[in-house]
Amino acid sequence: MIDPTHQIFWFASRAFGIVAMLGLGVSVAVGLAMSGRLIRRPGVTSKLRHFHESVTLVTLGLIVAHGGLLLFDSYLRPGLLALTVPFTLAYRPLFTGLGIIAGWLAAILGLSFYARKRIGARTWRRMHRFTIVAYVLALVHVIGAGTDVRSPWMLALLTGLTAPIAFAFSYRMLPASPIPSSGANI
């Protein structure tokens, strides 16, 4: 039996990363469901908006915890620079770099909600559409840099998150009718 105490920050970082991925997936799925008008009931929509905002804020905290805990990992020993600047971490630089970009993107797009009066609702809405990119980058980060990706439960989690997001995104992007209306009444 070995003492894994020296790995607690590594384990904690991974655990927070898993929950952060879950939070990001739920937030993106709820956001897409609202913008794609999958749920139209007025009472439910306002509650979902409130939930979406809350989940986003918690997810941003989890992302900070995921990266921040690695600062205390005696194995990787990354500096603050390596955790905040993409592609500078020695461990799988490409995939960790994509994860850092996803984190920054999630933070900028999530917190821009509070600056929408300053930047304008239209600009904010346009910016907010790119949240799906943060999710895709986070997914690539998990697949490429995650040590749990081969576990069946992790695959089940990623599939369970990605499938509804893919559906909601397709529903949001596809036109309501395959035949464009000509405006002429027959």
Place this chain on the structure above:
Amino acid sequence: MAMTRTRQSTNPRRHARSLYRTVLSLAIAAVVAAWLPFTVMYVTALHKPPAGVAAISAPGATRSTTRVITTASGATRLVTVNGTPAGQAIVPTPVVTRDS
């Protein structure tokens, strides 16, 4: 009912109070949710046999001071980074390993 909802969403103080409650509850739920995989990882590591030397070493944890060179006769020789032959007593560098 609909009027109450409208008033709730437009009152910033009430919205902030409600948001604080939801965010805090979700944060507690997230920490509890993270505790589960953390415990599984810790227990798994606790019952794992010690990793072999073949495991991937930590990036930056090891500093190679020697290298293997092939001489003209085809024989291999261990030399230091300066090119001088490595002595008999080679001090092993600490190797930190992680297998998960």
